[in-house]
Amino acid sequence: MKAKSLAVRRLKERLYVTGFLAGIGLALAVLAILLGSILQSAWPRLTPALVLNYANSTNPETAGYAAAIVGTLWVVGLTLLFSLPLGIAAGVYLEEYAPKGPITRILQAGVTNLAGVPSVVFGLLGLALFVRVLGLGPVVLAGSLTLTMLVFPYVVITTQEAVRAVPASIRDASLALGSTKWQSIRRQVLPASAPGLLTAAILAAARAMGETAPLLVIGALFIQTFLPYGPDSPFVALPVQIYAYTSLPVGTWGGVAAGGMVILLAMLFSFNVVAIIARNRLQRQRW
Amino acid sequence: MLDSFEGNPEMARARRVLSTLEPQWVWAPGERLVKGALFLAAAFAVIVTFAIFLALAVDALEFFQRVSPIDFYLGTRWTPDIEGLYGVLPLVVGTLLIAGGAALIGLPLGLSAAIYLREYAPASVREVVKPVLEVLAGIPTIVYGLFALILVSPILQTTFGALFFNGANAIIVIGIMIIPMVSSLSEDALTAVPTDLRDGALALGATRFEATSRVVVPAGFSGIGSSFILAFSRAVGETMIVLIAAGQNTGIVLDIFRQMTTLSGWIAKRATGDVAVGETVYLAMFAVGFTLFAMALVLNLTSDHLRARFREVYE
Numbered sequence: 001m002k003a004k005s006l007a008v009r010r011l012k013e014r015l016y017v018t019g020f021l022a023g024i025g026l027a028l029a030v031l032a033i034l035l036g037s038i039l040q041s042a043w044p045r046l047t048p049a050l051v052l053n054y055a056n057s058t059n060p061e062t063a064g065y066a067a068a069i070v071g072t073l074w075v076v077g078l079t080l081l082f083s084l085p086l087g088i089a090a091g092v093y094l095e096e097y098a099p100k101g102p103i104t105r106i107l108q109a110g111v112t113n114l115a116g117v118p119s120v121v122f123g124l125l126g127l128a129l130f131v132r133v134l135g136l137g138p139v140v141l142a143g144s145l146t147l148t149m150l151v152f153p154y155v156v157i158t159t160q161e162a163v164r165a166v167p168a169s170i171r172d173a174s175l176a177l178g179s180t181k182w183q184s185i186r187r188q189v190l191p192a193s194a195p196g197l198l199t200a201a202i203l204a205a206a207r208a209m210g211e212t213a214p215l216l217v218i219g220a221l222f223i224q225t226f227l228p229y230g231p232d233s234p235f236v237a238l239p240v241q242i243y244a245y246t247s248l249p250v251g252t253w254g255g256v257a258a259g260g261m262v263i264l265l266a267m268l269f270s271f272n273v274v275a276i277i278a279r280n281r282l283q284r285q286r287w
Numbered sequence: 288m289l290d291s292f293e294g295n296p297e298m299a300r301a302r303r304v305l306s307t308l309e310p311q312w313v314w315a316p317g318e319r320l321v322k323g324a325l326f327l328a329a330a331f332a333v334i335v336t337f338a339i340f341l342a343l344a345v346d347a348l349e350f351f352q353r354v355s356p357i358d359f360y361l362g363t364r365w366t367p368d369i370e371g372l373y374g375v376l377p378l379v380v381g382t383l384l385i386a387g388g389a390a391l392i393g394l395p396l397g398l399s400a401a402i403y404l405r406e407y408a409p410a411s412v413r414e415v416v417k418p419v420l421e422v423l424a425g426i427p428t429i430v431y432g433l434f435a436l437i438l439v440s441p442i443l444q445t446t447f448g449a450l451f452f453n454g455a456n457a458i459i460v461i462g463i464m465i466i467p468m469v470s471s472l473s474e475d476a477l478t479a480v481p482t483d484l485r486d487g488a489l490a491l492g493a494t495r496f497e498a499t500s501r502v503v504v505p506a507g508f509s510g511i512g513s514s515f516i517l518a519f520s521r522a523v524g525e526t527m528i529v530l531i532a533a534g535q536n537t538g539i540v541l542d543i544f545r546q547m548t549t550l551s552g553w554i555a556k557r558a559t560g561d562v563a564v565g566e567t568v569y570l571a572m573f574a575v576g577f578t579l580f581a582m583a584l585v586l587n588l589t590s591d592h593l594r595a596r597f598r599e600v601y602e
Contacts (some may be wrong), residue, residue: 013496020403023396024416030463031423037438038430088330097322097330109591110333116517116587117580118524120551121339123558124576128342132564149335182321210427213526213551217558217572239429239527246433246531254437261430268425281408 038265050259054225055241058246060256063220065263067224068241071140072209072267074228075237078144079151079208086148087155088190091200094156094169095163096185115153122150123217131218138219141231146214151204158203162196163189187234195279202275206268238264295574341372341548343580346573353567359574365537365553367568375578377539382549382582384541385457385529386522392462393407393522394515397469401511405471407498424467432531440532442476449544452534460532461525472517476510476597477503509597513590520586524579526551550579 053064098104126146136142166189174184221236224246228235242260245253317439354373361410410489435456443449488498534546554572
């Protein structure tokens with residue numbers, strides 16, 4: 001092989017590093033532009049009416065997200081209620097109990113593959129199973145059961161990481177003092193992994209809050225002029241409502257849609273902040 | 288010999304007392320119950336996967352009794368509401384075109400970001416860039432969709448004479464959307480490559496870039512490949528961006544500056560229209576969903592397989 005001069009190789013090196021930096025800069029710029037452009041087109045619509053009014057498709061000045069905000073809180077709340085216990089239990093089993101073998105491998109592969117199933121497919125399952133076979137109709141409960149299946153793998157994987165991070169010495173000490181396996185998991189391992197479990201909750205809530213396609217497919221409403229009243233109530237979720245507005249002429253309705261995104265991102269953000277504060281509190285109490 | 292005292296009332300009492308002291312005796316049935324319940328929870332993912340398969344297969348099979356699978360998979364006209372023709376190829380072509388284009392943008396950028404962050408970046412840069420990538424990963428896709436419409440589309444219209452709704456909108460924005468996923472998974476793969484390999488190359492006089500591009504990246508290839516396939520699978524299944532920004536044209540379109548749609552885009556669009564249970568169009572949603580699910584499953588299993596091989600080598 002003919003040796004290239006060191007100067008050329010150094011130059012090449014510097015060129016690539018510049019390229020990498022430019023790529024990163026581009027990604028940062030895109031994020032800034034993305035948030036900036038959303039905020040810019042939302043600006044004229046950021047009034048109390050946007051939060052307090054019901055949706056309509058005739059006047060962008062008065063159109064709002066009242067039913068959608070409450071609907072999203074219902075759906076996300078129920079989704080967490082179902083998916084957290086289920087996902088944490090599954091994560092604990094896979095980390096603490098599962099014997100090495102083909103069955104465990106299948107269970108674990110099931111989790112990773114479920115995480116890769118397109119979200120619209122969950123919508124079809126929800127439509128067939130909850131809306132049609134169980135006859136729930138397109139209500140809050142059907143929506144949250146559908147999203148439970150969607151966020152389940154994320155809860156499991158995050159739980160596994162959290163449980164794995166608890167040192168073995170904690171388990172051993174607990175067992176040596178005479179507690180059973182489940183006792184030491186419940187009283188030692190789970191409390192010790194609480195910050196990680198909280199991360200699982202944030203992830204699940206963020207996913208559930210932002211998902212649109214499955215709820216569109218099971219048939220969430222577009223324009224609802226009453227607040228959802230319970231698990232058996234018809235509902236519209238925030239991202240679905242935003243989609244409904246984006247399907248109207250963008251010139252006049254783009255601002256309303258962008259305004260909904262500001263609400264959605266603000267909800268995601270405040271949720272994250274609360275969870276991070278709680279996590280820091282919890283972390284201080286560790287061994 | 289405890290057994291020789293069977294029947295002795297004193298002994299029976301002593302045993303009862305002992306049993307309250309010995310945790311294994313008290314808890315053993317409960318322990319097994321807990322373990323069983325946790326196992327059931329862990330089986331939930333597999334159960335849901337089967338449920339998806341069943342739900343899609345039942346309606347897809349009924350669909351295939353009305354429309355032959357040959358017409359479905361080889362037909363080039365998808366006009367369910369106009370001519371009643373169900374040739375899925377236009378949707379498949381649209382899906383591959385949009386996901387493939389997005390991969391061309393997202394995979395190199397994602398891998399570059401990973402290489403830079405892992406091999407070059409000083410701690411201060413990492414501390415800024417990693418959270419930003421996490422934020423990008425957490426943005427709901429509907430936000431990306433509107434972004435495509437109000438910002439990307441006008442630029443494409445003036446520079447390339449694109450239509451308002453067009454395939455390139457979706458390609459560019461999905462490409463951006465998958466960057467954080469590729470970068471974080473590829474970075475894991477690069478991190479798992481033993482430092483010895485890197486150091487060996489550097490010790491032989493390679494520049495850092497040479498060590499990275501000829502030693503570290505090839506060594507982490509299956510991990511990186513796994514992240515590429517997963518990201519492609521995500522692009523294949525992406526719905527909202529396509530639905531909002533790519534348009535509804537269900538003909539075979541090869542010009543990315545015109546309207547087109549994908550498998551998932553059509554499902555979501557049709558589901559929001561009028562559709563009665565049992566109609567052929569309703570069943571077609573499930574046949575298309577089944578096709579999409581099968582594509583995603585093959586991609587995910589391939590990615591899993593690659594990652595497992597990677598783990599075997601280095602972890």
